[in-house]
Structures are given as structure tokens and as C-alpha cells.
Amino acid sequence: MQAYVTRRRDELLSTLLDRMNTTFADEESALEQYQTNPVAFAENVLEESLTGDVKRLMESVRDYPITIARSANATGKTHGAARVAVWFYKSFPGSQVYTAAAPPQANLEKLLWGELGGLIEQHPKLFQNDTTKNLHIERSAQSFITGVSIPLSGTAAQRQAKFSGKHAPHLLFIVDEGDAVPDEIFTAIESCLSGGHGRLLVMFNPRAEQGEVYRMERDGRANIVELTAFNHPNVRTGETVIMGAVDRQTAVRRIQQWSRPLSERERPDSNCFKVPSFLEGATAVDQAGRFLPPLQGGWRKITEPAFSYMVLGRYPAQSARQLISREWIDRARSRWDAYVGQHGEVAPVGTRAKMGLDVGEFGTDANAACFRYGGFVERLVTWSGVDPLMTADRAVEEFLSRDVSRCSVDATGVGAGVAPQMARMGCLAHSVKVASSPNEASELGDFGLLRDQLWWSVREWLRTDSGAMLPPDEQLIEELLCPTYDTEGGKVRIMKKGVMRDLLKRSPDRADALCLTFHEPALLFSFLE
Incomplete structure (x- = not known):
């Protein structure tokens, strides 16, 4: 009798488990109908009413490999991102969703995962077959939503490795505060999206036109969704x-x-x-x-x-204390295109060039040469290498191939020997120490350093000179848009180069070369001193 009871109990338990598993499988299968309709998933499964902007965000993730959500404050980007994550995870079998945010880790825990935690509480049946723990929701080892931290320390390669090698039939990355996320994270993510069904959603408040997220927009690599207060x-x-x-x-x-x-x-x-x-x-x-x-x-x-x-939810035309506005640059770009359309890429007749040479300080930096003929700026010439003799040889070649009045050379670090070497080879070149005191005769104002004065000269040239013309060089434009300025003790101070390097993820070589064309040496043959 005891054996019969035990066998019967096991049979009933097995039947119940089979029914439960069938129910779970049926429910999972039923959710697959929403693969092409994330808005319906939110409305029917999550029983929510969405704003028009959030609907566009969800549909963009469905339709485009990369979506950038530029958001005003408190317009629902994090709310929408959590719904995107759950839709993708529940609608696509074998899906993996990786979420991240700019450091500190609290950005991820309190914002996006706060929304995800709320969905789990509101819909326990939807997640009853999942294992949930801190920053992780899992239905199997191969299918989950998880949070990945972006370390503040370590090398770029180490940070990139945390997001490399992710592979699944259906893959979604969600990055919050994306404008403050290191470039190497996006490099790793885009490598994971090279095959299969992969998506990336980046969210941020568009404070400045710089960084990898801005470059994705600029280069047409992403679909843009604006979430505005209006x-x-x-x-x-x-x-x-x-x-x-x-x-x-x-x-x-x-x-x-x-x-x-x-x-x-x-x-x-x-x-x-x-x-x-x-x-x-x-x-x-x-x-x-x-x-x-x-x-x-x-x-x-x-x-x-x-x-x-x-x-x-838009980039400001000119951010607070921004040195150079987008509007001034756009005007200079339009003039360059109009001039070239009429004359070709030929320097104005009767005008000699002033050459600015920014010498690369590190192996990742470029040597950049800028030739400015009054208001007309040629396309910049760049080359790699930090050997001063080789840099001087190339600079002399560029100098002698044009009608150049003089060359101003950045004499910081390895650049100190470039101008003297150019002079020995027959070029009128002089060294410029941008960290020295500014020219006393400046009419532009009082400046802390010569570097501040040169950057301000470029600002005033673009702002006031109706003949200023800039070539189609997106790196140059991004560098010109980067710095802000302040005043200390009545003197203008431009954003430090180290800060610009951190923001741009490179040295502002091209903009520095343009700035050097505005240097007026106190003595024409200062390199001989």
C-alpha cells in the first residue's frame, strides 16, 4: 500500500509539473508575437500607457541597430528603457540584455534598475519563472538581463574587455548617461553587434557636441529620438x-x-x-x-x-561659457564651401599663408600643420611620428610647397627642436611657448597665458570676421567646439589642454595648429635668440 501511495503521489506531482512547464512554455511562446510590436507589449502585457516619445524610442530600437535618445529632464527615458529591456528579454528566446551607465555604479542601480525592480513587483506572474538577484534577471544561463559596471580605474583595454565577446541570438545593450561613457566601451559594443540580431540604445542629456555618442550622430551611425518636455x-x-x-x-x-x-x-x-x-x-x-x-x-x-x-532635449547652440559657438563655425563652413565652389581649393591670389605647426607630444598624437591665407584655411595636413628631425623634414616640405610668410611651431616638449631645424633648412620659423606670458600689446583683453590669448584670437576671428572660412574637417570642428573659458583675477583662462584631451579622447592637435597661425612674434627672428 505504501509503495502504491508513493507511486501515485509521484505520478500526480509529475503531471502537475508537466502542466506547469507547459503553461510556462505557452506563455513564453505567446510573448513572441510582440517581437515586431514593442508598444503593444507595453500596453497589453505591462498594461501601461506610453508617451508618444517613448513609443518612438521603443520602435526605433526595434527598427535600427543603434538608437540614441536625447532627453530633456524627467521626460521618461529611463522609464522607456526599462520597458525596452523587458520587451526584448521576454519576446526573443535566448536573448541577452546588458545594461550599463556612466560611473558611479549608483547611476545604474537607482535609475534603470529601480525601474526594472518596479516592473518585477508589478508583474510577478511575468517573472515567476525567472531567478532575480541584484542587477540580474535570469531564465537560464544563456538568457538574462544583467547590469555591467564601468570601472573608473584600469586601462582602456581592460574597460573594453568587459563589454567584448558578448554573443547571443538576440543581443541588446542599454547605456545610460552615454555622453560620459568612455569611447572604448562603445567600440567593444559595436564589435558585438557585427552579426545577428543586435541592438544598442544610448540615452543622455545632450550638453555638448563632443564624444563618441555625438560622433555616432554626426556620422549617421544611429537613429535619433528626442524626448522633449513640450x-x-x-x-x-x-x-x-x-x-x-x-x-x-x-x-x-x-x-x-x-x-x-x-x-x-x-x-x-x-x-x-x-x-x-x-x-x-x-x-x-x-x-x-x-x-x-x-x-x-x-x-x-x-x-x-x-x-x-x-x-x-537638444544640444545647446552655445553651452555655458563655451568659447566658440556652433553658429560661428557653421557660418565659416558655409563661406568656405561657397568660395571653393567658385574658385576651387586654391588660396586667394596675392595672399601669403601663415603656417601653424602643432607637434605631437605622444605616440597617439598627430603632427598637424595649418595654412591660413587671411581668412581662408586650407584642409589641414596631419602625419604621425614624434621624432623632431623627421617632423621638421616633413614640415619644411609642406612649407616650401606653398607661399608661406612664416611658421609658428609649438615648442612644448619634443617640439622644442623643430623650429630651429626648420630654420637651418631655409624656412622662416619660430618657436612658440604657449605656456609663456601673453603678448603685452594685445587689444583683445587680459589673458593668463599665451595659449589663452591664441584661442581667444580664433574665437574673435570666427565671431567677427565675415571672411573667416573653415574647411570640412569634423575633427577640427569638434575640437573648436570643445573648450569653455573662465576668468581668474580679471584674466581670461581657456579650458586646460589636459581636460580637453579627456573630453575629446585625443589631443586637440588641429585646433592648436589653427591657433598658432594667429601668433604674432615679438621679434621676427626669435628662433635665433
């Missing part, structure tokens, strides 16, 4: 449709405080926006509790760069 239902309706998100009061206050109406004679430019019709007449209270006047319609000029990335 599209959010809380702002559009004036009601709290989504708790914790941006609200109308905040949007209106920022419009009033961070922009101004255009005057009658002003025309809209890249630093302007038009007030949405649904906000006309809206009021708000400032931080001191005072009522602001009703918002007027029409075009407004952005006066605080934060408005662009915190409200519009």
Missing part, C-alpha cells in the same frame, strides 16, 4: 498624467527665466524656439513664490544653454 502629456495637458515626470509649471518657469522674446528686428536662428500654442497664456510661480506674467506666444531666444538640453 511633447510630454503633463506639459501638454497641464494635468499630472504621469507622476514624477516634468510638469507644465516647471516648463513654463524655465521658458520665462531661461529665454526672452525676440525683438522686432531679430530673426529666429539656431538658438531660438517657438512657444507651443498650448502654452500661450500659461502662468507659473518662480522659486520665491512670485507669479510670473502669462507666457506670450511667438519666437524666443534661449539665454541659458541648459534650456536646450533640460527642456528641448
Whole structure:
């Protein structure tokens, strides 16, 4: 009898487990219908109502290998990313989802994984067959959502190795605060996306046009989705449709405080926006509790760069204390194209070039030579190698092949011997120590170092000279857009080169070469001193 009872119990248990496994398999299979419809997955399975911008984000991840989500503050990018992660994980068998955020680790734990933890609590049945632990949701060793930390220490190669070699039938990477993530992380991720069904979603607030994420946009390697405050239902309706998100009061206050109406004679430019019709007449209270006047319609000029990335989800035309604006560069680029269209890439007749030579300090740096004929700048010439004699030989070759009045050479480090060697070979060249005191005769202002003065000269040239012309060189443009400036003791200070190197992930060789063309030596033959 006991044997019969034991056998019968085992049979019943086996039948129950078979039914449960069948149920789980059926549920997993049923979710596969949402592979081509992530919005329906969020609405039907997660029972949520999405904003239009989040819907576009989810559909972009479905349709494009790389999606970049430029987001204003509190418009739902992290909320949407968590839904993308769960949709991909549940809809594609054998999928792997890797999530990361710029250091510190709390960025990942509190934001994206806070949203994922909320989904697990709200939908226990959806995750009942999964194993969950800190920064990890798993249905098998081959299928999971996991968090990967980006170390602050170690070499670039070590950081890259953490994201290399990921392979699965369906692979998704989600990177938050992507503008602060090292370039090598994206290099590793893109190598993983080279075959099969792979996707990358990068999210960030677009503060400055620099770094690998910006270059993905610039080079057309990603689809762009903007999540703006003006599209959010809380702002559009004036009601709290989504708790914790941006609200109308905040949007209106920022419009009033961070922009101004255009005057009658002003025309809209890249630093302007038009007030949405649904906000006309809206009021708000400032931080001191005072009522602001009703918002007027029409075009407004952005006066605080934060408005662009915190409200519009766009790069600012000129960030706070940015040395050189995108608008000035765009004008100089247009003039160059117009000039070349009429004359070809030929220097203006009767104008001699000033040559600037930035000498590479390290093996990864380039030697960059810039030739400026008044306002016309040739395409820059670059070459590798840090041997000063070889650098001088190449520089002399470039000098003698043009009508050049003089060459200003960066004399920092290994560059100290280049100008004297060029002089011995018949070129009028002089050494420039950019860390020395500025020229006393400058009319541009007071500067801490000569380097500050040279960068400011380029700024004023682009800002005020209607003949300034820049060649189509994206690296040069990115370098010119990089630095900010400040004042210390009444003297202008430009962002240090080491900081620029960290931001650009390279040395600003091309921009430095252009700056050197603006150096006016106190003595023409200073190299002989």
C-alpha cells in the first residue's frame, strides 16, 4: 500500500509539473508575437500607457541597430528603457540584455534598475519563472538581463574587455548617461553587434557636441529620438498624467527665466524656439513664490544653454561659457564651401599663408600643420611620428610647397627642436611657448597665458570676421567646439589642454595648429635668440 501511495503521489506531482512547464512554455511562446510590436507589449502585457516619445524610442530600437535618445529632464527615458529591456528579454528566446551607465555604479542601480525592480513587483506572474538577484534577471544561463559596471580605474583595454565577446541570438545593450561613457566601451559594443540580431540604445542629456555618442550622430551611425518636455502629456495637458515626470509649471518657469522674446528686428536662428500654442497664456510661480506674467506666444531666444538640453532635449547652440559657438563655425563652413565652389581649393591670389605647426607630444598624437591665407584655411595636413628631425623634414616640405610668410611651431616638449631645424633648412620659423606670458600689446583683453590669448584670437576671428572660412574637417570642428573659458583675477583662462584631451579622447592637435597661425612674434627672428 505504501509503495502504491508513493507511486501515485509521484505520478500526480509529475503531471502537475508537466502542466506547469507547459503553461510556462505557452506563455513564453505567446510573448513572441510582440517581437515586431514593442508598444503593444507595453500596453497589453505591462498594461501601461506610453508617451508618444517613448513609443518612438521603443520602435526605433526595434527598427535600427543603434538608437540614441536625447532627453530633456524627467521626460521618461529611463522609464522607456526599462520597458525596452523587458520587451526584448521576454519576446526573443535566448536573448541577452546588458545594461550599463556612466560611473558611479549608483547611476545604474537607482535609475534603470529601480525601474526594472518596479516592473518585477508589478508583474510577478511575468517573472515567476525567472531567478532575480541584484542587477540580474535570469531564465537560464544563456538568457538574462544583467547590469555591467564601468570601472573608473584600469586601462582602456581592460574597460573594453568587459563589454567584448558578448554573443547571443538576440543581443541588446542599454547605456545610460552615454555622453560620459568612455569611447572604448562603445567600440567593444559595436564589435558585438557585427552579426545577428543586435541592438544598442544610448540615452543622455545632450550638453555638448563632443564624444563618441555625438560622433555616432554626426556620422549617421544611429537613429535619433528626442524626448522633449513640450511633447510630454503633463506639459501638454497641464494635468499630472504621469507622476514624477516634468510638469507644465516647471516648463513654463524655465521658458520665462531661461529665454526672452525676440525683438522686432531679430530673426529666429539656431538658438531660438517657438512657444507651443498650448502654452500661450500659461502662468507659473518662480522659486520665491512670485507669479510670473502669462507666457506670450511667438519666437524666443534661449539665454541659458541648459534650456536646450533640460527642456528641448537638444544640444545647446552655445553651452555655458563655451568659447566658440556652433553658429560661428557653421557660418565659416558655409563661406568656405561657397568660395571653393567658385574658385576651387586654391588660396586667394596675392595672399601669403601663415603656417601653424602643432607637434605631437605622444605616440597617439598627430603632427598637424595649418595654412591660413587671411581668412581662408586650407584642409589641414596631419602625419604621425614624434621624432623632431623627421617632423621638421616633413614640415619644411609642406612649407616650401606653398607661399608661406612664416611658421609658428609649438615648442612644448619634443617640439622644442623643430623650429630651429626648420630654420637651418631655409624656412622662416619660430618657436612658440604657449605656456609663456601673453603678448603685452594685445587689444583683445587680459589673458593668463599665451595659449589663452591664441584661442581667444580664433574665437574673435570666427565671431567677427565675415571672411573667416573653415574647411570640412569634423575633427577640427569638434575640437573648436570643445573648450569653455573662465576668468581668474580679471584674466581670461581657456579650458586646460589636459581636460580637453579627456573630453575629446585625443589631443586637440588641429585646433592648436589653427591657433598658432594667429601668433604674432615679438621679434621676427626669435628662433635665433
